[in-house]
Amino acid sequence: MNFSSREWLFACALDMCVKIVYTYCAFFLLTFLAAPIAPFLYIGVAISIFHFLCLFLAFSAVASLELIRIELAPALRFPFVLILTNVLFVAGLSALFTMMIRPGEIGRTAVGGVGISLFLMTTNLVTISLLAGFGCMMRRARRLL
Numbered sequence: 342m343n344f345s346s347r348e349w350l351f352a353c354a355l356d357m358c359v360k361i362v363y364t365y366c367a368f369f370l371l372t373f374l375a376a377p378i379a380p381f382l383y384i385g386v387a388i389s390i391f392h393f394l395c396l397f398l399a400f401s402a403v404a405s406l407e408l409i410r411i412e413l414a415p416a417l418r419f420p421f422v423l424i425l426t427n428v429l430f431v432a433g434l435s436a437l438f439t440m441m442i443r444p445g446e447i448g449r450t451a452v453g454g455v456g457i458s459l460f461l462m463t464t465n466l467v468t469i470s471l472l473a474g475f476g477c478m479m480r481r482a483r484r485l486l
Contacts, residue, residue, distance in 0.1 A: 345476075352472040356392060359464050361385030392430055392465050399425035423469060427462045434458035 365381040399422045406413065413421060438454025 348472055348476050351475075352468060353389070353393060355471065356465070356468040357386055357389040359468055360389045360392075360461070363461070363464060364388070388434075388461060391433065392426075392461075395429040395433065396422070396426045396469075399423075399429060419473070423466070427465060430465060431455070431458045431462050434461065 361382055362385075364385040365378060368376060368381050402425060403413065403418055403422050435455045435458045438457065441454075
């Protein structure tokens with residue numbers, strides 16, 4: 342995960358845009374334009390910030406493995422960070438959605454929260470995959486020039 346600062350800024354902006362569009366589209370289907378757009382912007386930005394917090398924690402956890410002398414190959418480090426990030430993200434959002442449940446509705450609402458978390462996880466994978474592919478192409482283009 343040795344992205345440049347420009348790539349990280351691009352990833353953050355792209356992830357926020359994707360999250361804002363998905364949350365707005367989801368709530369548009371529920372409210373049919375009866376609600377203002379500002380709260381959906383805040384929700385999308387908050388989910389994106391939570392994703393990057395999970396990414397930072399996963400990257401720190403993988404980097405801390407070197408302290409106990411567990412060396413990961415660079416080819417394994419990136420997928421391991423992605424897997425750990427998505428596990429943290431889904432677990433955190435599922436816990437958040439589960440905490441909003443009233444006592445009588447635990448069955449169907451908890452499953453819905455996990456489903457929403459898994460859907461948002463796929464948007465994380467799209468963003469990071471685009472960033473990794475774009476960064477790889479740019480590094481190869483610099484080597485050729």
